[in-house]
Amino acid sequence: MDKFEPMVHDIRTLGLPALLSFHTVAKLGGISAAADELRMAKSGVSRHVSQLESHFGISLLERGARSLRLTPVGRKLNERIRSILAEIDLLQDIAQEESVGVSGQVTIAATPEFGGLIATQLFPVLRERHPDLTLVMRPDYAFEDMQDPGTDLAFRVGTFKDDRLVALELGSFSRWLVATPDTRAHYAPKSPADLATLPCLTFRGDRPGATWRFVKAGKEETVDVSGPIAVRSFGILLQLVYAGQGFANLPDFMVRHAIQSGTLVRCLNGYDAPAYPIFLTFRPGARNVARIAAVIETAEEIVPSILRT
Numbered sequence: 001m002d003k004f005e006p007m008v009h010d011i012r013t014l015g016l017p018a019l020l021s022f023h024t025v026a027k028l029g030g031i032s033a034a035a036d037e038l039r040m041a042k043s044g045v046s047r048h049v050s051q052l053e054s055h056f057g058i059s060l061l062e063r064g065a066r067s068l069r070l071t072p073v074g075r076k077l078n079e080r081i082r083s084i085l086a087e088i089d090l091l092q093d094i095a096q097e098e099s100v101g102v103s104g105q106v107t108i109a110a111t112p113e114f115g116g117l118i119a120t121q122l123f124p125v126l127r128e129r130h131p132d133l134t135l136v137m138r139p140d141y142a143f144e145d146m147q148d149p150g151t152d153l154a155f156r157v158g159t160f161k162d163d164r165l166v167a168l169e170l171g172s173f174s175r176w177l178v179a180t181p182d183t184r185a186h187y188a189p190k191s192p193a194d195l196a197t198l199p200c201l202t203f204r205g206d207r208p209g210a211t212w213r214f215v216k217a218g219k220e221e222t223v224d225v226s227g228p229i230a231v232r233s234f235g236i237l238l239q240l241v242y243a244g245q246g247f248a249n250l251p252d253f254m255v256r257h258a259i260q261s262g263t264l265v266r267c268l269n270g271y272d273a274p275a276y277p278i279f280l281t282f283r284p285g286a287r288n289v290a291r292i293a294a295v296i297e298t299a300e301e302i303v304p305s306i307l308r309t
Contacts, residue, residue, distance in 0.1 A: 014094050016088070019081050022060065026078040027072055039091050052186050083164050086149035086283055103132035104291045110155040112139035113234045117253055118155065122299060130294050135191065140233065153299075156279045165207070165281045168300065170276040171307035175249045176259075177212075177267045183244055192223040192271065199246030200225035205232035205252075212249050214271040221271075229283035253307065278307065 025045060035042045053060050060074035070078060110118055119137045126133060140152065144174040160167045177195075179187075187198050192214045202210040208230040214221045227246050231237055238255065239246045247267060258264040280299055286292045 015048075015051075018048040018051050019084060021045045022052050023078060023081045023085060025049060025061070025068075026074070030068065057133065082149060083283070087285060089149050102294045105134045105136060106152050106291050106295050107136040107138060107150055108153045108155070108295070109138040109140060109151050111141055111157060111256055113251060114155055114157065115139040116235075117306060118303070122302050125302055126295060126298050129298065133291060133294065135295075152280045152282065152286065152289075153295060156281055157276050160277075160279045160281065162281070165250075165282055166285070166286070167279040167281045168296070169297065170278050170279045170280055170303040173307055174252050174275055175273045176252050176255055177247055177249050177271075177273075178241055178255050178259070178264045179247045179267055180244050181262070181265050183246065184267050185243075187247075189247070189267055192221045192268065195223050195225050195247065198227075200223075200227040201237050201240050201246045201248040202227060202230045202232045203232060203234060203237060204230040204252075205248075209275045210249075213242075213274055214268065215274060216271045220274075251276075256309075278303070 020107045021034060021038065021040070021044070023038055028037060029035050031042050031045050031049075034040075038045065049061065057079075058073055060077060060248065061068045061069050108115075116139075119135075121132055123135050124135075126135060133186065156167075187194075189195055189198060192212065195212065200210075200212075201223065202208055204210060207229065209224070209226040210223055211224050214223075228309060229238070229240060229245060234250055234254060238250055240246070241248045241250070241264065246251045255264055259266055280296065280303070282296065287296060
């Protein structure tokens with residue numbers, strides 16, 4: 001007997017319905033809600049969850065009088081189940097697209113500002129090349145997007161480490177310190193240290209303040225800044241800069257044209273910011289789906305040039 005045969009037989013006893021029931025309970029937070037969504041009896045959903053717990057010999061849910069929640073191992077298992085369900089969706093897509101070609105919906109997640117760049121500059125190219133393709137952008141700063149089987153692709157900023165996903169590095173961007181000409185002339189910062197006492201607009205959702213990094217002649221300098229306003233939105237921070245409320249460290253692709261027109265100016269000439277890589281992430285096997293492969297191929301071609309201009 002093959003040494004893997006007992007393992008394969010053991011896996012077969014799980015069954016897709018049990019995985020789907022448990023994932024739906026985890027997603028909605030209750031047996032009744034899951035039963036409604038799956039159009040099943042509550043007893044059937046409960047039985048599926050019990051089958052999983054019996055199979056693994058562990059508790060996946062902590063059941064209270066009026067609520068339930070996932071155990072730590074239940075959370076880990078649910079993450080893997082989401083990936084399995086997403087792979088099954090890909091199999092269905094491959095089968096359907098064998099006959100219809102590049103058509104259907106592709107859902108993409110990205111941070112709001114970078115998502116805006118993609119929607120306005122990549123989407124028109126995709127629509128011209130593939131008229132039967134429909135595109136949805138999900139803007140969010142959270143990086144849990146690819147845990148949702150409904151998300152096909154995600155653009156992620158910064159370091160990336162997830163062995164469940166494929167990641168293509170498409171380029172990078174920097175943050176530029178900007179202000180209106182009047183703001184810069186009034187405060188006239190000469191070095192990063194000067195910013196410690198100036199009105200700086202920071203990207204936060206709890207309180208003003210941040211540590212900004214700059215590089216000059218290969219040497220990094222950091223400064224702790226604070227100011228009257230903090231907003232967890234680069235778009236709103238840009239509007240505050242336009243309103244003369246202070247200095248902000250913003251993605252270069254957001255302010256390049258404003259600087260070229262003279263509406264805004266870069267501050268601290270000679271100082272640069274570290275680069276932030278951009279990754280396009282997707283599940284293994286996604287390239288086998290025609291509609292997703294079309295977006296990946298076009299993004300590989302177009303996005304690097306978008307980031308450079």
